[in-house]
Amino acid sequence: MEYEEVLMFIKDGIKFVQNFAGIIGKSTPHLYLSALPFSPSRSILARSVMKSFGGIAQVVGQQDDWPMNPQVLQGHTSSVLSVAFSPDGRHIVSSSGDKTIRLWDAQTGGQVGNPLQGHTDSVWSVEFSPDGRHIVSGSEDKTIRLWDAQTGSQVGNLQEIIQLWDAQTGSQVLNPLSGHTSLVNSVAFSPDGRHLVSGFWNNTIQFWDVQTNSPVGNPLKGHTDTVWSVAFSPDGRRIISSSGDKSVRLWDAQTGGQVGNPLQGHTSSVLSVTFSPDGRHIVSGSWDKIIRLWDAQTGDQLGNPFQGHTSSVTSTKVQARYILIYRYKS
Numbered sequence: 001m002e003y004e005e006v007l008m009f010i011k012d013g014i015k016f017v018q019n020f021a022g023i024i025g026k027s028t029p030h031l032y033l034s035a036l037p038f039s040p041s042r043s044i045l046a047r048s049v050m051k052s053f054g055g056i057a058q059v060v061g062q063q064d065d066w067p068m069n070p071q072v073l074q075g076h077t078s079s080v081l082s083v084a085f086s087p088d089g090r091h092i093v094s095s096s097g098d099k100t101i102r103l104w105d106a107q108t109g110g111q112v113g114n115p116l117q118g119h120t121d122s123v124w125s126v127e128f129s130p131d132g133r134h135i136v137s138g139s140e141d142k143t144i145r146l147w148d149a150q151t152g153s154q155v156g157n158l159q160e161i162i163q164l165w166d167a168q169t170g171s172q173v174l175n176p177l178s179g180h181t182s183l184v185n186s187v188a189f190s191p192d193g194r195h196l197v198s199g200f201w202n203n204t205i206q207f208w209d210v211q212t213n214s215p216v217g218n219p220l221k222g223h224t225d226t227v228w229s230v231a232f233s234p235d236g237r238r239i240i241s242s243s244g245d246k247s248v249r250l251w252d253a254q255t256g257g258q259v260g261n262p263l264q265g266h267t268s269s270v271l272s273v274t275f276s277p278d279g280r281h282i283v284s285g286s287w288d289k290i291i292r293l294w295d296a297q298t299g300d301q302l303g304n305p306f307q308g309h310t311s312s313v314t315s316t317k318v319q320a321r322y323i324l325i326y327r328y329k330s
Contacts, residue, residue, distance in 0.1 A: 012044045015066040040065050073104050075111050082125045082186075087132045095123035101137055118145055125186040125229075130193045138184030138198055146210075186229045190253070191236040197253075199227030205241055205251070220256050222249055229272045233296070234279040242270035248284050248294070263299050265292055 020035040039046030040063040078097035085092055091112065092104040101116035101123055121140035128135055138144050186199040195216065196208040204219035205227055225244030232239055238259065239251040247262035248270055268287035275282055275296065282294040291306035 009044050009048075012066075016043065016045050019066065073109050073111075075102055075115075076100065078122075081122060084127050086128045087130060091128075093126045093128060093135055095126040095137055097122040099123060099139075101126055101135065119143065121183075124184060125188075125199075127188050129189050130191055136187045136189060136196060138187040140183045142183050144184055144187055144196070144198060144208075185227060188231045190232050191234060197230045197232065197239055199230040199241055201226050203227060203243070205230055205239070207253075207256075217256055220251055220258075222258050223247070225269070228269060229274075231274045233275050234277060238275075238279075238296075240273050240275060240282055242273035242284055244269040246270060246286075248273050248282065250296075250299075260299050263294050263301075265301050265305075266290065 016035070016039065020039075024035055036046055036050050042065050073092070073094070076094065076096040076098050080094050080096050082095045083092060084094075085106065090106055092106050093101060094104065095101045099117070099119050099121060101119075103112040103116075104110065105112055116135070116137075119137065119139040119141050123137050123139045125138040126135055127137075134146055136144060136146050183201045184198055185201060188197050189210075190196070194210055196210060198206050198208065200206065200219075203223045203225060204221055205223075206219045207216035208214070209216050220239075220241075223241065223243040223245050227241055227243050229242045230239060231241075232253065237253055239253050240248060241251065242248045246266050246268060247264050248266075249262050250259040251257065252259055263282070263284070266284065266286040266288050267290075270284050270286045272285040273282060280296055281302070282296050283291065284294065285291050289307070293302045293306070294300065295302055
C-alpha cells in the first residue's frame, strides 16, 4: 500500500474501535453480528475484512461515513458552570462548582496543565481575553480574578470582585477587584481587551477599566432578577445580558442605555447568552432546557428553538459554525 492509503486505513481502524470496541469486548461474535454489517459503506477496514465473511448479514440503508464522536471533557468534581473557546479556537476553558478553572485542548479533549485554583467558592463564569493571554473569572466568593498567560503571576488589583487567570500557567494575575457585595455570575472582555463587563446576583451589570482596575460609570439597571450572563458584541458597541427574569436585553456599551425591547420567549431563567462571531445573531440557553437563536438587529426569534436537552442549558458559546453547549447535570 502507498503511505496515504495506509494512513487512511489506520484512521478508519481507529473509528472502528471507537464505535464498536465496547460491544465487541463483551461478546466477540458481535464483530460479525454488529460491527461489520453496521459499519459505514465507506469504511476501508470493513470493506477489506468483509470479503472473508460472505455469510454475514447485509444491512439496508447503511450510513456513508462514520458518525462524529462528541468529546467528553472530564476532570471537574462538581457541576460545570461556564465554558469558553480561546480566540484561536485551540483551547477551551471551563469553570465549576469545585472552585477550579481548567484548560482543555480543543482537538484532543485532554486537560492542559493543572487546575487554576484561588477562588473560595463556585466559579460561575470564565472568559479568555481577546489576545488569548489572560483568563477572567467571576465567582460566588464575590471576586473577579485575572491571570497572566505567560508567567502565571497575578497582574494587579481589579477589585474584590474580579479575578484574572493566566491561560498558560494557571497562576493568578490580579488581586481581586473590590467594591461589590454581590456574587459574580458572569464576566466578559470587550473585544479590545480594555474593559470588562460583569453581571451580578443583585440584578445589575457593571463596567470595569482593566488598566485602572476601577468601575466605569454606574451599574446598568433594568433586569428584575439575577443577571446570569453578559457578553460584548464583536464590534464592542453592544452588550447582551440574560437574567432570571426570563429576558435577554441589549445595552449600548458607550452610554449604558438599553437598546430596544427585551428579547422574550424563554419560560424560565436565561442562564447563558452570546453573540455569533459576525455579531448578527444571539444565542441563549435557559433553565427551560431550550436554546434560542435571535436576530441581533431586530430582536426577532429565528426559526424553531433548539430542543433535546433534558436539563438546564447553562452555557453556550459560538465558534465559527459551531455552538459549544454545556447543560447542567444534577
